[in-house]
Amino acid sequence: MIETTKIMDTIKKLSEFAERVKDIDARTAVLDLKEEILSLREENLKLREQLIEKEKFNMKFEESVYWNIKENGEKEGPFCSACWDKDKKAIHLSPGAYSSLICPVCKTIIPTGEKNDFLSSGESSIDWC
Numbered sequence: 001m002i003e004t005t006k007i008m009d010t011i012k013k014l015s016e017f018a019e020r021v022k023d024i025d026a027r028t029a030v031l032d033l034k035e036e037i038l039s040l041r042e043e044n045l046k047l048r049e050q051l052i053e054k055e056k057f058n059m060k061f062e063e064s065v066y067w068n069i070k071e072n073g074e075k076e077g078p079f080c081s082a083c084w085d086k087d088k089k090a091i092h093l094s095p096g097a098y099s100s101l102i103c104p105v106c107k108t109i110i111p112t113g114e115k116n117d118f119l120s121s122g123e124s125s126i127d128w129c
């Protein structure tokens, strides 16, 4: 792990030095550097969170959606492919209108057609006779 506190200490020293020698360019450069490091730290945190999130899942892409394949082989899902691909967020898809699935977060609609038995397997057996 990067020691950002150490870097920030060094920047503080540089800042104090720039102040002492009254060099406006040096002060501006130090401030820019500080800003850069803060945004790097933020990005680093975000990536770390994404990594943790990703490690919790064993995602498999299948017919426009993701499934989490558990260690025992069990399938969990389906999850939104847009949210997972973009932010590594595992968002459960909800049943939408006209045999489709909808993501509650990004509102992506996935038409499932007739072969969809994602969410209603075994639930409704209609006897037409």
Ligand SMILES: [Zn+2]
Pocket (backbone or CB within 6 Å): 080, 081, 082, 083, 084, 091, 103, 104, 105, 106, 107, 108
């Ligand atoms: Zn989504």
